[in-house]
Amino acid sequence: MTSPVTAPSDLDAPPPLAADEPRTPSKRPLSRRLIPYFLVIPALITLLVGMGYPVGWQILNSFREYGLAQQFGQAPEWVGLDNYIGLLTGSEFWTVLIRSVVFMGATALATMIIGIGLALLMKAIPTVPRIILQISMLLAWAMPIVAQMTVWNWLIDDRNGVLNWALSQLPGVDFIGHDWLQNPLSFFAIASIIITWASVPFVALSVYAGLTQVSEEVVEAAQLDGAHGLSMLRRITLPIIRPVLVILLLLQMIWDLRVYAQIQLLQGFGAAGIRYDLLGTYVYGLGVGQGKFGVAAAAAMIVMIFTIGLSWFYVRELLKEDD
Numbered sequence: 001m002t003s004p005v006t007a008p009s010d011l012d013a014p015p016p017l018a019a020d021e022p023r024t025p026s027k028r029p030l031s032r033r034l035i036p037y038f039l040v041i042p043a044l045i046t047l048l049v050g051m052g053y054p055v056g057w058q059i060l061n062s063f064r065e066y067g068l069a070q071q072f073g074q075a076p077e078w079v080g081l082d083n084y085i086g087l088l089t090g091s092e093f094w095t096v097l098i099r100s101v102v103f104m105g106a107t108a109l110a111t112m113i114i115g116i117g118l119a120l121l122m123k124a125i126p127t128v129p130r131i132i133l134q135i136s137m138l139l140a141w142a143m144p145i146v147a148q149m150t151v152w153n154w155l156i157d158d159r160n161g162v163l164n165w166a167l168s169q170l171p172g173v174d175f176i177g178h179d180w181l182q183n184p185l186s187f188f189a190i191a192s193i194i195i196t197w198a199s200v201p202f203v204a205l206s207v208y209a210g211l212t213q214v215s216e217e218v219v220e221a222a223q224l225d226g227a228h229g230l231s232m233l234r235r236i237t238l239p240i241i242r243p244v245l246v247i248l249l250l251l252q253m254i255w256d257l258r259v260y261a262q263i264q265l266l267q268g269f270g271a272a273g274i275r276y277d278l279l280g281t282y283v284y285g286l287g288v289g290q291g292k293f294g295v296a297a298a299a300a301m302i303v304m305i306f307t308i309g310l311s312w313f314y315v316r317e318l319l320k321e322d323d
Contacts, residue, residue, distance in 0.1 A: 063079065096279060112252065163175075182270070184276060222235075
């Protein structure tokens with residue numbers, strides 16, 4: 001006599017996964033788990049091909065005496081750490097480095113303050129003025145560097161500059177013929193203003209995008225608790241968009257530390273000498289100007305290490321955001 005076959009009860013079956021329960025990576029097929037790594041490979045190959053050879057050549061030259069003679073076929077001499085020791089034990093490199101760090105800090109801070117202020121302004125004003133302001137900032141941000149510097153040179157020209165003319169209209173003030181690029185302090189002040197003017201649109205638009213993501217429910221709850229004005233900004237809004245602000249500040253610091261084109265063009269307008277150099281123009285002057293390509297390569301490696309140190313904070317913030 002055969003016993004009847006009974007259907008398995010629901011109690012014996014494994015519980016189904018919830019609709020919102022994520023599947024662990026171990027339950028996915030191996031081919032699907034490897035897809036992200038295969039997608040990254042083309043970008044890694046492009047970076048290695050585009051940057052691997054130049055960086056490797058710079059590293060090699062930083063340990064050799066590579067100058068004008070080597071450009072005409074003479075074999076370079078291996079000098080080990082002499083190029084690095086010569087830079088780090090001399091006062092010239094440290095002077096340029098400190099000047100560059102001070103310039104970076106002042107310019108990045110000014111850019112962030114003005115950018116945040118414009119972002120808050122865009123959040124507060126009606127639609128039409130906001131769109132006009134956004135288009136104006138986009139046009140300023142998209143302007144090529146050479147075009148920017150041409151306009152600024154016209155503004156600060158010592159003979160026909162608009163700035164000197166406008167200041168000379170004040171009672172008892174005569175700035176006609178004043179050269180803003182002659183004194184190093186005013187030279188770097190002008191450079192900082194130019195770079196800040198060009199960088200503010202990116203910061204303002206990025207911060208504004210972050211402000212649009214602040215929940216209205218959170219704002220209303222904070223207002224019910226008595227938060228208004230500066231207290232709302234300091235205790236609610238800025239902490240919410242803090243990741244955006246940190247990343248923007250780190251990017252600005254990296255960009256302002258490596259600035260080259262604006263300083264080089266300003267020097268071409270009249271200023272010259274080591275007193276008007278930042279790290280970018282200093283390394284260029286060592287290599288192309290003086291023919292000390294080995295020393296310039298060593299200086300470039302030190303700058304790269306310093307930049308990587310700043311970039312690590314940026315990478316760490318990205319990892320925190322990913323978590």
